[in-house]
Amino acid sequence: MEMASKRVRCSYCGVQIMVPPYTHAIHCAVCQTVIRIQSNDPLVQAHSSFRHGASRLKDLLNTASNSINMMVATMYNSSGSGTSGFGCYPQARPSPSMVPFSAHGSKRAVLCGVSYNGQKYRLNGTVNDVKCMRYFLIQKLGFPSDCILVLTEEESDPSLIPTKNNIRKALKWLVQGCQSGDSLIFHYSGHGSQQLDFNMDEVDGYDEMLWPVDHQTEGTILDDEINSTIVRPLPQGARLHAIVDACHSGTILDLPFVCRMDRDGNYTWQNHGCQSAIYKGTSGGLAVSLSACDDHQVSVDTTALSGNAATGAMTYSFIQAAQNEPGLTYGRLLNAMRQTIRDTKTGHLNGPVTSLLKKVLHPKLRQVPQLSSSETFDIYSKHFVP
Incomplete structure (x- = not known):
C-alpha cells in the first residue's frame, strides 16, 4: 500500500x-x-x-x-502498470548515463525544482526558480548549457523527473570526474524537513532532508547522503556551491562549519564537525552551502518579490545580489540576501505565500538565509567565485 x-x-x-x-x-x-x-x-x-x-x-x-x-x-x-503510483509521473527507467550531458566540463550544475503537482502541499515557484538559476549561470557566470542538468516535473524525459533515484544519479553525475579547477553548483528548490538523528552526528539531534517528488513511496534524501555523495569526494582545487531553497535547510550538506551572523553583520564560525566521528569535510576542495533558512525555520514560496510570478524568496534574493554586484564577498552576499527578505517582509510572511504555509506557519516566524562551509574563512575578504 x-x-x-x-x-x-x-x-x-x-x-x-x-x-x-x-x-x-x-x-x-x-x-x-x-x-x-x-x-x-x-x-x-x-x-x-x-x-x-x-x-x-x-x-x-x-x-x-x-x-x-x-x-x-x-x-x-x-x-501492474509500471508506474510509480505517485501522481501521474512514470517511473524513471534505469539509465547508465545522463546523455547528452558532459561529465567533464570544468563548470557543471544540477538544478532541481520539485513542485509536487497534484498534492495539497504543491509549490508554485520551484520551476521558476530553476529557470532563473539556469539563465543566471549561463548568462552571468559562463556555465555551458550542455553542462547544466535540470530536473523538474515539466521535463518530458522520465529520467529528468525529480524522483529520489534521479536526484541521486544527478548528484553522482555532478562530481563524476571532478578535478582541480572545477566549479560545481547544486541548486534545489522544494520541500525540506527534519527527523531524529540516529547516527549521532548532529549538534541539535536532528537530520535534515529533501523531499523528492516520489517521497511518499521512496522516502526522502538525508543530509548524510548528500554529504557523502557531493562533499567528501571533492578534490583539492575544486569548488562546490549548494544553493538550497527549502525549509529546515541550514545544515543540509552536513558541512563541518556553520557561520552564525547577527543582524549587524558580526559573525563567528561554529564547529559542527566535532560532534561526529564521521568525517564531514571534503577531499581537499571547498564546499559552501547557502541555504534558505536555519534548521528550525521555514522558507517562503511567494510572489512578493517578483510581482506576479511565484519564486522562492531565497533563490530570488541570491540571484539579485549576485548579479547586481559581481565579485562581492560571501559576507556581503549573505547580508544582501537577508536584507532583501527583510525589506520585502517575506521574512515575516506578510507577502502572498502558498496556502499550506498560511495554514501552518506563525506570522512572526522569520526566514534567515544561512552560510556553512567545509572550512572557515574571513567572509568579508573572501570573494564569492562560483
Missing part, C-alpha cells in the same frame, strides 16, 4: 503540521516543540523502541532497509 504523508497537531500550540512517512519526530514550526509521531507502522515502532540502544542501531537499520525494499517491490508489482 502507499504510505502517504499525514497531518499531526502540535500538543502545545495546536497547529497542524504535514509529516512525511517514516518520520519519528519533527519540530513544530510555530512553537518549536518536539512532536513525537505515533504510528502503527512496525518500522516506525522499531525505530522508536531502539532509538536509545546505540549498540543495536546497525541491526535495526538493516532490518528497516530490507523491509522498506520489500514494501516498495510489493507496491510496484501489485500495480
Whole structure:
C-alpha cells in the first residue's frame, strides 16, 4: 500500500503540521516543540523502541532497509502498470548515463525544482526558480548549457523527473570526474524537513532532508547522503556551491562549519564537525552551502518579490545580489540576501505565500538565509567565485 504523508497537531500550540512517512519526530514550526509521531507502522515502532540502544542501531537499520525494499517491490508489482503510483509521473527507467550531458566540463550544475503537482502541499515557484538559476549561470557566470542538468516535473524525459533515484544519479553525475579547477553548483528548490538523528552526528539531534517528488513511496534524501555523495569526494582545487531553497535547510550538506551572523553583520564560525566521528569535510576542495533558512525555520514560496510570478524568496534574493554586484564577498552576499527578505517582509510572511504555509506557519516566524562551509574563512575578504 502507499504510505502517504499525514497531518499531526502540535500538543502545545495546536497547529497542524504535514509529516512525511517514516518520520519519528519533527519540530513544530510555530512553537518549536518536539512532536513525537505515533504510528502503527512496525518500522516506525522499531525505530522508536531502539532509538536509545546505540549498540543495536546497525541491526535495526538493516532490518528497516530490507523491509522498506520489500514494501516498495510489493507496491510496484501489485500495480501492474509500471508506474510509480505517485501522481501521474512514470517511473524513471534505469539509465547508465545522463546523455547528452558532459561529465567533464570544468563548470557543471544540477538544478532541481520539485513542485509536487497534484498534492495539497504543491509549490508554485520551484520551476521558476530553476529557470532563473539556469539563465543566471549561463548568462552571468559562463556555465555551458550542455553542462547544466535540470530536473523538474515539466521535463518530458522520465529520467529528468525529480524522483529520489534521479536526484541521486544527478548528484553522482555532478562530481563524476571532478578535478582541480572545477566549479560545481547544486541548486534545489522544494520541500525540506527534519527527523531524529540516529547516527549521532548532529549538534541539535536532528537530520535534515529533501523531499523528492516520489517521497511518499521512496522516502526522502538525508543530509548524510548528500554529504557523502557531493562533499567528501571533492578534490583539492575544486569548488562546490549548494544553493538550497527549502525549509529546515541550514545544515543540509552536513558541512563541518556553520557561520552564525547577527543582524549587524558580526559573525563567528561554529564547529559542527566535532560532534561526529564521521568525517564531514571534503577531499581537499571547498564546499559552501547557502541555504534558505536555519534548521528550525521555514522558507517562503511567494510572489512578493517578483510581482506576479511565484519564486522562492531565497533563490530570488541570491540571484539579485549576485548579479547586481559581481565579485562581492560571501559576507556581503549573505547580508544582501537577508536584507532583501527583510525589506520585502517575506521574512515575516506578510507577502502572498502558498496556502499550506498560511495554514501552518506563525506570522512572526522569520526566514534567515544561512552560510556553512567545509572550512572557515574571513567572509568579508573572501570573494564569492562560483
